[in-house]
Amino acid sequence: MAFFAHQIRRGFSSSAVRNVVIKQVTIIGGGQMGAGIAQVAASTGHSVTLVDTSDDILKKSIKTIEGSLKRVVKKKFADKPEAGEEFIQKVLKNVSTSTDAGSAVKSSDLVLEAIVENLKIKQDLFSRLDKLAPAHTIFASNTSSLPISDISSTTNRLDRFGGLHFFNPVPMMKLVEVIGTSSTSQETFDSLLNFSKVLGKTPVSCKDTPGFIVNRLFVPYLYEAVRLYERGHGSKEDIDIAMKLGVGYPMGPFELSDYIGLDTIKFIMDGWREMDPDNTLFAPSELMDKLVAEGKLGKKTGEGFYKYK
Numbered sequence: 001m002a003f004f005a006h007q008i009r010r011g012f013s014s015s016a017v018r019n020v021v022i023k024q025v026t027i028i029g030g031g032q033m034g035a036g037i038a039q040v041a042a043s044t045g046h047s048v049t050l051v052d053t054s055d056d057i058l059k060k061s062i063k064t065i066e067g068s069l070k071r072v073v074k075k076k077f078a079d080k081p082e083a084g085e086e087f088i089q090k091v092l093k094n095v096s097t098s099t100d101a102g103s104a105v106k107s108s109d110l111v112l113e114a115i116v117e118n119l120k121i122k123q124d125l126f127s128r129l130d131k132l133a134p135a136h137t138i139f140a141s142n143t144s145s146l147p148i149s150d151i152s153s154t155t156n157r158l159d160r161f162g163g164l165h166f167f168n169p170v171p172m173m174k175l176v177e178v179i180g181t182s183s184t185s186q187e188t189f190d191s192l193l194n195f196s197k198v199l200g201k202t203p204v205s206c207k208d209t210p211g212f213i214v215n216r217l218f219v220p221y222l223y224e225a226v227r228l229y230e231r232g233h234g235s236k237e238d239i240d241i242a243m244k245l246g247v248g249y250p251m252g253p254f255e256l257s258d259y260i261g262l263d264t265i266k267f268i269m270d271g272w273r274e275m276d277p278d279n280t281l282f283a284p285s286e287l288m289d290k291l292v293a294e295g296k297l298g299k300k301t302g303e304g305f306y307k308y309k
């Protein structure tokens, strides 16, 4: 019975199309995440089109991919530098770039969006692409915090829409959260799970709830670390050391906040507070607000909780 209910929830029907085997991938957004996802997809034999708003940005994306591939190859092909170089060239051949999302999606099995974390902009993008992509094409978002059902609501492919949430840095982090809404079909969900596995990642199944699994637990933790520091209960350095050596996290909460970007973390928390103002887990932090207002957003601006220049 439980199994049956699950199938209904995912919109399974006997006439539904079979699972889509994902070979051609369009990734919209060539920033931190999009470039990383493109690299991993191309490294695992997919044909990737990376889309952004300008050729200059796309040139930077390819440079990032090249730099990251060099780091991967240094380890993977430590004794065979020529094979390593061959691997890099092969991977780069699998990636093409475009500033025209509409044309790029026409031959795609999967359109994965990793653009700015703004609901309206994501909705507009998918609404436009919905009219241009083939019927079988699956749409997915890499959003950190927005409901997938809100992003998909402007399309007519609710059954072929899900979430694929990767982690930064994508080439190193093994997890992918696969998110199904109440309309995502079982076939779509399975295709996304399979795709994650083919990328060499470990997928976990998530509901379309705020922050899915990881961010729902981790964003309040990062904020509580800042509040603990604000209360004068520990220095930033000691809190970072404590979490690294006490529970084995690779980065302490202040290092990780700077790495992700304080604006991103604050944006997520502000959104959740708006939805649930009485939840004390979502309480603000004066220091976080002040640093973001001053443009001290972390590593990317040279200063956040720590200085990087």
Ligand SMILES: CCCCCCCC(=O)CC(=O)SCCNC(=O)CCNC(=O)[C@H](O)C(C)(C)COP(=O)(O)OP(=O)(O)OC[C@H]1O[C@@H](n2cnc3c(N)ncnc32)[C@H](O)[C@@H]1OP(=O)(O)O
Residues within 6 Å of the ligand: 068, 069, 071, 072, 075, 143, 144, 166, 167, 168, 169, 170, 171, 172, 173, 214, 215, 218, 219, 222, 250, 251, 256, 260, 264, 265, 268
């Ligand atoms: C969650 C809160 C809310 C956020 C909301 C938005 C965010 C999200 O929605 C979800 C997220 O992504 S949350 C962030 C998740 N990521 C983490 O927690 C990263 C934690 N840090 C680490 O795992 C390691 O420090 C790390 C792997 C980064 C680096 O390793 P190490 O600490 O050992 O330092 P390194 O010496 O620099 O690196 C060691 C070797 O790792 C390889 N590597 C690192 N970055 C790479 C990259 N980008 N590409 C390819 N290879 C890379 C590399 O082999 C490096 O060796 P070298 O190249 O010789 O240095």
Ligand SMILES: NC(=O)C1=CN([C@@H]2O[C@H](COP(=O)(O)OP(=O)(O)OC[C@H]3O[C@@H](n4cnc5c(N)ncnc54)[C@H](O)[C@@H]3O)[C@@H](O)[C@H]2O)C=CC1
Residues within 6 Å of the ligand: 028, 029, 030, 031, 032, 033, 034, 051, 052, 053, 057, 113, 114, 115, 116, 117, 118, 121, 125, 142, 143, 144, 145, 165, 166, 167, 168, 260, 264
């Ligand atoms: N940074 C992180 O640690 C993580 C971020 N995410 C999510 O991934 C998404 C992207 O994040 P980042 O890569 O960090 O952002 P980013 O700012 O590094 O890159 C976003 C890219 O999208 C491009 N872009 C914006 N609007 C566009 C449009 N309409 N069409 C084509 N390209 C467009 C921008 O030019 C930029 O290159 C966001 O939804 C974010 O919440 C998810 C996991 C981790």
